[in-house]
Amino acid sequence: MSGKEAKAVVPKLRFPEFREAGAWEERKIEDYFSVRSSKRVLQKDWKTHGVPFYRTRELVSLYNNEPFSSEIFISEELFSEIAKKYGFPSEGDFLVSGVGTLGICYQVKAKDKFYFKDGNVLWYKQNGGIVSSFFYYCFHSDQIQNQILGQASISTVGTYTIQNAKVTKFLCPTVEKEQQKIAHCLSSLDEVIGLQAKKVQALKQHKKGLMQQLFPAEGETTPRLRFPEFREAGAWEVKRLGEIVEELQDGNWIESKDQSSVGIRLIQTGNIGV
Known part of the structure; x- marks a missing residue:
């Protein structure tokens, strides 16, 4: 060409x-x-x-x-x-x-x-x-x-x-050195992203371990790890969800023809927690 x-x-x-x-x-x-x-x-x-x-x-x-x-x-x-x-x-x-x-x-x-x-x-x-x-x-x-x-x-x-x-x-x-410089710049960013991703994964594992300690294990009522000021606060109570939630109900069905890419966000199962 x-x-x-x-x-x-x-x-x-x-x-x-x-x-x-x-x-x-x-x-x-x-x-x-x-x-x-x-x-x-x-x-x-x-x-x-x-x-x-x-x-x-x-x-x-x-x-x-x-x-x-x-x-x-x-x-x-x-x-x-x-x-x-x-x-x-x-x-x-x-x-x-x-x-x-x-x-x-x-x-x-x-x-x-x-x-x-x-x-x-x-x-x-x-x-x-x-x-x-x-x-x-x-x-x-x-x-x-x-x-x-x-x-x-x-x-x-x-x-x-x-x-x-x-x-x-x-x-x-057309200049090969410019190609090299761009590639080096972006690959350096990828390396930083990779290191940060490893840190995030390590933090997630740490959090998971903490949750297992801070919440009672199945069949128990006292967590294995507790903040000092609550070590004498007694066992946790078992409650049903209905006792602490005023009302449980489904959302209204929104047909696809009424959905839009702008306006009020529609929460669906796939984007809960996103």
Whole structure:
């Protein structure tokens, strides 16, 4: 794609050293990646040990950095045969969910060794010319995600196909150092978010432990842990909910035609506590 054909855009926020670096250009994924699927692996070749074989569900866990145990494997021999003939995902490549939960993107790490299910997962094999970690953040931008959802909505099955992936567009700075700087900035924020998430999880576990101590266990009337000033206050009383609540009633049914995105908030089961 030539500069004349490309749509040029300048971001509102830019690092000072790149303010004179020219506009970003609109590119297609196929400009930087070979989009493909995997070599088909038949179910009869699935094993209970060997090289992990990932589907969309495992891809989602990888993306969310959640621990999981592989349920399906293929033999080392089959993996070596496939890798020799067709290649396999390597560092800097991406795997993208194309069926079910669409648009989940996992950036392959250097230590990864696995194969994946054809059809369900797309393989973006990097051809060079773009910083891999920069593209990772591009992929999660509204620009790309909206295209994925829009392309899927016109399909009866709701899939993100290889052909759709190839022509998916995104904006990209022409200077590689700017790509690197953006990726470094956002990854630093991700590291901070990750550390904070661990702290929050630790606090939740601490709170859970405290609640188990501050409330009487089932069948008991005195908590195991009590504030000093209440240690002689006697046992807790057992009461029925009706004794302390004036009235229990259901809310009125609101039909979907009367619901709106603005106005007074409608509390439903799914958003209680949110």
